[in-house]
Amino acid sequence: MPRRNLIKRNWKRQRRSRAAGPSYLSNVRLSAVSAYIEAVRELACELLDLMAEGLRIPDRSVFSRLIRDGDSDSLVRLNHYPPMPLLCKDKDSSTCNQNKVGFGEHSDPQILTILRSNDVGGLQISLHDGAWVPVTPDPATFCVNVGDLLQVMTNGRFVSVRHKALTNSYKSRMSMAYFAGPPLNARIAVPPEMITPTKPALYKPFTWAEFKKAAFALRLGDRRLGLFRMEGDEQVA
Ligand SMILES: O=C(O)CCC(=O)C(=O)O
Numbered sequence: 001m002p003r004r005n006l007i008k009r010n011w012k013r014q015r016r017s018r019a020a021g022p023s024y025l026s027n028v029r030l031s032a033v034s035a036y037i038e039a040v041r042e043l044a045c046e047l048l049d050l051m052a053e054g055l056r057i058p059d060r061s062v063f064s065r066l067i068r069d070g071d072s073d074s075l076v077r078l079n080h081y082p083p084m085p086l087l088c089k090d091k092d093s094s095t096c097n098q099n100k101v102g103f104g105e106h107s108d109p110q111i112l113t114i115l116r117s118n119d120v121g122g123l124q125i126s127l128h129d130g131a132w133v134p135v136t137p138d139p140a141t142f143c144v145n146v147g148d149l150l151q152v153m154t155n156g157r158f159v160s161v162r163h164k165a166l167t168n169s170y171k172s173r174m175s176m177a178y179f180a181g182p183p184l185n186a187r188i189a190v191p192p193e194m195i196t197p198t199k200p201a202l203y204k205p206f207t208w209a210e211f212k213k214a215a216f217a218l219r220l221g222d223r224r225l226g227l228f229r230m231e232g233d234e235q236v237a
Helices: 003-020 022-054 064-068 148-153 208-216
Strands: 075-081 101-106 112-117 123-126 132-134 143-146 163-166 173-180
Touching: 022 064, 022 075, 022 112, 022 173, 075 101, 148 208
Parallel strands: none
Antiparallel strands: 075 173, 101 163, 112 143, 112 173, 123 132, 123 163
């Protein structure tokens, strides 16, 4: 389309939206957010179905059903980390080159997280040995985090990832996370197919409401799953 026509069209669109008032714009934004949530929920469901299939669970929608439920307690969080310049009192100090923590170390309590960010790094994940590994930022990809509930429902086959976000010293980081959670009254338990004599159930069944209550009583970085771990004599095969 010729540039003049494009400008005219945009100008007409702006005039229309101004005439329609702020509610027109907020409706447009709202429908964009709803469409995004719908799309990432679908992505989370597809990934969960593939995970169930990979674990040879006959009912492949055993995990995704919790998210598709109309009462699912899922949420979206937008994070903004303004730049935090490195302040070095002493140029030789070892703390000079350290970026500040923007979001402290934690695991996500829900089932699965679908995270997007702009092109500014900061996200780090923790390996089993405690080493922190930076995640390369890419606005065109999603980062998928296993949450605490998926660890319980897969009897520890998938492990919820501990992560944190550091600030950048001169650029803003933006991230958007969709946390796929079950309904509050959903019973979270490992499917029987995941329990064997050599791998008895690791966690006691609980509801998402009980888990949330326990999580909110703790600090962000505390490990919540320990509260629901089976004791030796409680383990069932
Ligand atoms: O900004 C990030 O990359 C991490 C965000 C995060 O961990 C969270 O919102 O729970």
